[in-house]
Amino acid sequence: MEVFYIDDQPVPFEKGEKILSAALRAGLEIPHFCYHPALSVVATCRMCLVDVTDLGNGRPAPKLMTSCSTDAMPNMRVSTQNDKVQEGRELVMEYLLVNHPLDCPICDQSGECTLQDHSYAHGTGHSEMEYNKRVYGWRDIGTFVQLERNRCIHCSRCDRFTREITGTDEFGMFNRGHELTLDTFSDRAMTNHFQGNMADICPVGAITEKEFRFKRRAWKLRKVPSVCTGCSTGCNITIEHDRNEVLRLKPRENQDVNQWWMCDEGRLTYQQMNEREQRLAKPMGRVKGKLLQVTWQQLYDAVADRLEALKPNREQVVALVDTDSTLEEMFLLRRLLQEVFSSDQVFYPQQDWTQPESEFFIETLITTDKAPNQAGARLLGLKGSQEHDVISAMKSAKLLLVLGNPFINEQPLLDLAGTTELMVHIASRQSEWTDRADAIFPGQNHAEKEGSFLNKQEHWQRFWPALRPSRHVRPEWQILSELLHMGTATPVQQTPQFSQIFQQMTSIEHNLFGNLALEKLGESGISLANLRQQSDTLAQTA
């Protein structure tokens, strides 16, 4: 790869690559507004000006060049810091702020606003503008995003987004010159399912999410990498939370999965993470037909006693698992049945789903499989409800274990649950199963626990805990591993660590997971196909 020099630092570039994209890849910063790697280059904000002191042929460029649209050339020398560049940036900053309302105190973008950052870094701090600022009329453009046109700096990212990324083109720039403005086509509401991304790519507060409006200052938010549970695509997200409340979900760039985007439906799943009313908050046991609050120890003891009395054989044990359980939970549940009851009757609600096809990548993000981990259940060899008869298995069941809330729309199954001798429900949220349960182990929700999912393409991704759970609940993997210890009568260690469970899983299932250590599964995950390839090459070299 050839190199050019930015402020005397060598930067490698591919042929035809622009100065700005090469610089960003090398981790250098050049301030910019209109450039976005996913969108076409328009070079209109003029913020990314650089001084090309040597075009690679010994001659300087005649004027400041926009780095987003200038090809990098071998041995080119670029200055991003000299006085000429500073002056150029100051000028652009001044012009951008001429009509910007500077309403940062009431703007949701404040704190994560590129205009604010660049203004502090490159602006002069004063303006000679003494006329009234431009004021646009107010527009409501739909349910998901809020348009505040006065804050717009006309970078046209949103315009290009609807044109080039979603292809819906219902939103754009209208009028011209200093009256240039944003609007939806003929005053209709926005129709695309990815409007939240417009708020993400907006460098200022012109487009913000309605859900997040006036809820929290951006700098208060703490951010934890996670995976969206909205569907089997598993978009990489950041859970942004404060005071133990999730405020919003933002997409995290992952070129293998979701690129830069996520859908609005996925963004709304934050509400489930804050769910309190339907929450299973405390361990409960059925005493004389009534569900009463008990301690964890009482619950384990009671379950152990009942099992002792029942002594179910392998046909009499059935486990149902929801496909939004993590790989580790599914693994532990399967192991529990295998090791304690020698049973393999772990069923999951198998779903036919379709992968939408479109020339626009973003349209392929929303699948019809609304569970994040069906691929994991299949891979671990659990029994799919379409291929195996859950109902006949349930008919002979004495012990029923339900992890999560699967099959809640299947009345025959729910009815059969009443005929079992012991029904254990492990979940974070109430459902029809809860009313029929004899023992309720309250679990943790997606934002509180750790785990990993396999998405539709068998891309293996982990997520981290964001919220601090109540002290009365335990993560499902912990509950299952405690049940496993109880059932196999092995001594319980002190509270198990997630990494140990993970290690157990990858070493027992090393042919699936290649004995991977938890630390190796980074923020962007790993494709199982790649993993197999890697272990194959390792085996070959060995």
Added chain:
Amino acid sequence: MLEETLVLFRNIRTSRYDGTLDSYRKAGGYQSLPKALAMQPEEVIALVKEAGLRGRGGAGFPTGLKWSFMAKNTGKPSYLVCNADESEPGTCKDRELMLKDPHLFLEGMMIGCYALGCHHGYIYVRGEYFPAIKSLNKAIDDCYREGILGPKLLGGDYALDLTVHTGAGAYICGEESALLDSLEGKRGHPRVKPPFPAVAGFNSCPTSVNNVETLTNVTAILEMGADAYKSLGSPNNAGTHLVSLSGHVNRPGVYEVAMGVGLRDIIQELGGGVRGGKQLKGVIPGGSSSPVLRADEIDIAYDFDSVGKAGSMMGSSAIMVFDEDTDVVKLLHRISRFYNHESCGQCTPCREGTHWARQLLRDFLQNNGSERKLNRLQRVGRNMGGTTLCALGDAASMPIVSFLKKFPDDFRQYYATAS
């Protein structure tokens, strides 16, 4: 005594010439096209290069060179788009050609299409030019009827279609890449260059965008040969050009003169001097975007290089003359208003700067001027130059900078009397 050199206007200046196909043929029309068709396309380009024809749209870029930049063997069709969106204030030469002698222009366009291997040419006409549009459409219809255009160009084996496309009145659509966007049916916004139109223009195909007068000159070059054509102008500025003379002169109008005649001669002799026997104050020598020249600076030859040397530009050869009574602040305000209205709004400096400059100038007119505002106006004007994607930023910047430099006292007068 300066007289017109009639090449492009030779038919128009003939009495009883009505611009129809018949009269054009009678005047010797459609004789150059067969000449071109008998040559190889490369030879036509070489001939145009040899003749030293420079684009008449404003930049003065050598046409032959532009044509030779066209990407070849791309597997895509190539296009010749005629820029007839004549919208620089002061310019009205292309209208004359399209209105009064459309076939002369169309013949040049056909030769150009042949030279570029293009089978579909577009003429992007300014939307307000209703009579010119009508005349062009009629001329093209006549050509189709007579078998000049169509699957057999002049009965030969070259297929050529011409389409007239009307703009919607945006100045920015005279910028070639914005014109192409507009022609494709998009908003007319200037594109990022490179890629230049010669590589990826109309529908991402190789495209050459040429002015009406430039293409009309091609007919003349084919007719008279490169040497005879070159001998008409001054060195490096070949041929004749159409001068749109307007403002405070006795006889405003479009005149055809050889390149390199004296600027003062054009005003004094062709234009009949300043109206009402007043003193000349200044001249805008190349359309409203060109830097202004004071009365004592116009003893120069009127061609691309000489006007450039004098610190201005010849642009589209639109001379605007103003006399001693002119209020240059008002004049500049009017010009700024135009660029403010026509800025597409993409680039930050132009979008905000054109409006700011207009507001500052309005302040002067309302007797709110001050030294501080004068300096600010200068800075705002200067900062638009060279910082934008297309040339509109420069076009808005040059008049402001030059007026402030050439006529500072006129601005001072405003706030001197106010205070």
